[in-house]
Amino acid sequence: MPTLLHIDSSANPKTSVSRELTRLFATTWLAVGEDRTVTYRDLHADPVPHISDAGLHYAPRLRVDVEAPDPAAEALQAELIAEVAAADAVVIGAPMYNWSIPSTLKAWIDHIHVLGTTAPYDTPDQPFAGIPVVVISSRGLTYGPGSKDEGLDHTVPPLVQVLGAALGMKVDVVTSDLTLVGRIPALDPFTEQSTASAADARDRVVELARHI
Numbered sequence: 001m002p003t004l005l006h007i008d009s010s011a012n013p014k015t016s017v018s019r020e021l022t023r024l025f026a027t028t029w030l031a032v033g034e035d036r037t038v039t040y041r042d043l044h045a046d047p048v049p050h051i052s053d054a055g056l057h058y059a060p061r062l063r064v065d066v067e068a069p070d071p072a073a074e075a076l077q078a079e080l081i082a083e084v085a086a087a088d089a090v091v092i093g094a095p096m097y098n099w100s101i102p103s104t105l106k107a108w109i110d111h112i113h114v115l116g117t118t119a120p121y122d123t124p125d126q127p128f129a130g131i132p133v134v135v136i137s138s139r140g141l142t143y144g145p146g147s148k149d150e151g152l153d154h155t156v157p158p159l160v161q162v163l164g165a166a167l168g169m170k171v172d173v174v175t176s177d178l179t180l181v182g183r184i185p186a187l188d189p190f191t192e193q194s195t196a197s198a199a200d201a202r203d204r205v206v207e208l209a210r211h212i
């Protein structure tokens with residue numbers, strides 16, 4: 001049965017742009033075939049802890065003496081890794097928080113990026129290779145080419161690096177810009193740009209969900 005792993009990390013449960021877009025992705029993806037199912041993980045409502053031991057970044061055979069992760073932490077890590085491995089597609093809501101990813105999402109990433117288990121080290125381990133993952137990033141301002149904050153987006157690049165380069169997943173990115181229009185009066189001149197970005201994001205999400 002094809003399975004989508006649907007992950008949210010916004011701390012805004014009610015009017016979150018990324019949550020709305022990941023939901024749109026999931027409902028569109030589900031509608032493509034009858035036997036499809038979704039595994040949902042809300043990293044804000046049900047956060048995973050920070051990694052408790054640096055050894056969790058390494059396969060057990062690669063750990064050094066002082067690294068002795070708690071078996072419960074290892075079990076949680078194995079569960080999170082198994083969830084990704086079992087997915088035919090993954091969608092991740094990744095709002096920009098302080099030019100970066102929410103700490104809840106970072107804690108999840110720190111659990112699933114494991115040298116010698118999910119990422120190559122002394123062997124070519126890459127069990128997630130080829131799994132499509134759609135990163136949906138909402139941000140209050142805009143960071144595209146030519147914008148004054150171009151180059152300050154540290155949300156999307158680390159996700160592309162870990163999921164794509166390290167884990168070998170097939171990454172697509174959708175951004176929704178200027179989501180703070182309507183809240184910050186100084187952004188009023190960008191109303192049209194914000195509306196256009198939201199519409200583009202919805203179109204792209206539907207397109208990706210239909211064809212992934």
Ligand SMILES: Cc1cc2nc3c(=O)[nH]c(=O)nc-3n(C[C@H](O)[C@H](O)[C@H](O)COP(=O)(O)O)c2cc1C
Binds near residue numbers: 015017098179
């Ligand atoms: C803790 C926090 C930090 C934020 N930092 C930034 C930022 O650095 N740059 C930015 O453009 N927007 C920033 N924002 C605005 C969010 O990116 C924006 O509201 C986005 O829509 C959040 O995603 P969501 O709608 O899915 O919750 C921040 C919001 C919060 C709550």
